[in-house]
Amino acid sequence: MTSSSLRPTPDQMTDYYDGMGALLQVAWNDNLHFGYWDGPEDESSIEEATNRFTDMLAARLRVGPGDRVLDAGCGIGKPAIQVARTTGAEVLGISISPHQVEQAGERAEREGMTDRVSFQHVNAMDMPFESESFDAVLAFESIIHMDRPAALREFARVLKPGGRVALTDVTVVQEDPGNIEFFEGFPRKQPAKNEAHIASVVEPGDYPGLMTDAGLQLDELLDVTENTKRTFNLLLDGVIKHRREFERKHGITAEEVLGSSTVEDPGKGPGCVVVTAHKP
Numbered sequence: 001m002t003s004s005s006l007r008p009t010p011d012q013m014t015d016y017y018d019g020m021g022a023l024l025q026v027a028w029n030d031n032l033h034f035g036y037w038d039g040p041e042d043e044s045s046i047e048e049a050t051n052r053f054t055d056m057l058a059a060r061l062r063v064g065p066g067d068r069v070l071d072a073g074c075g076i077g078k079p080a081i082q083v084a085r086t087t088g089a090e091v092l093g094i095s096i097s098p099h100q101v102e103q104a105g106e107r108a109e110r111e112g113m114t115d116r117v118s119f120q121h122v123n124a125m126d127m128p129f130e131s132e133s134f135d136a137v138l139a140f141e142s143i144i145h146m147d148r149p150a151a152l153r154e155f156a157r158v159l160k161p162g163g164r165v166a167l168t169d170v171t172v173v174q175e176d177p178g179n180i181e182f183f184e185g186f187p188r189k190q191p192a193k194n195e196a197h198i199a200s201v202v203e204p205g206d207y208p209g210l211m212t213d214a215g216l217q218l219d220e221l222l223d224v225t226e227n228t229k230r231t232f233n234l235l236l237d238g239v240i241k242h243r244r245e246f247e248r249k250h251g252i253t254a255e256e257v258l259g260s261s262t263v264e265d266p267g268k269g270p271g272c273v274v275v276t277a278h279k280p
Helices: 010-027 046-061 078-087 098-110 148-158 204-214 230-250 254-258
Strands: 068-072 090-095 117-121 134-140 159-172 217-223 270-278
Touching: 010 098, 010 230, 046 078, 046 134, 046 159, 046 230, 046 270, 068 078, 068 148, 078 090, 078 098, 078 117, 078 134, 090 098, 098 117, 134 148, 148 159, 148 204, 159 204, 204 217, 204 270
Parallel strands: 068 090, 068 134, 090 117, 134 159
Antiparallel strands: 159 270, 217 270
């Protein structure tokens, strides 16, 4: 079953990403999402692995010139710009964080992409866009912060008939995926009574029902835990390596950022799935 945890408010999410987004930029990459490695022998860099994952999702959108894509939870804009470049589509990125929207807009301007990429401060679960106004929706792990049924219904509402959703989500796994050391050495905050988790996990088997209830038809449910699990240890390495630089620049410690909000316990460790669907 999907999590019944309390959901964070928009203000809580804004505060979270003001700190976590900045830490990820220093310790990880401007792609604020998992990396994808082809196997144990793949020595791709973080940038190569995250760009590869973006390309994998972009291909699943099946869009091209003249199409309009919504990037729901766009971070600081790197995936949206990459999708626009590789597909020729127009991309609108939205984020609950005004600061990230500002950064994303500056990136698009620097890279000369403002003719096809734009960004807005929007809550993905309550979007102001007209129904059937997008050809595809992309969501890179952003749905972990949302009420999944509500978010998927909104995705379906703004999609044109035949339009596609491609997203990644964090899942419960039954076996240790080899990435549970990520938070070793950092404080684990115990949630207070009725406190919202900043993120939640899902059982992969919930997705057929979630998509049907949202008015979408599930096309693919692909477990990529083995390909993405290196993310956690490399991110930990980056946090350790750059923590002092981050503290000097932002006036807050990495421990304070990581311990500031609760994340639902994934049990054996977090997995990752790629999910694609279409609107009939």
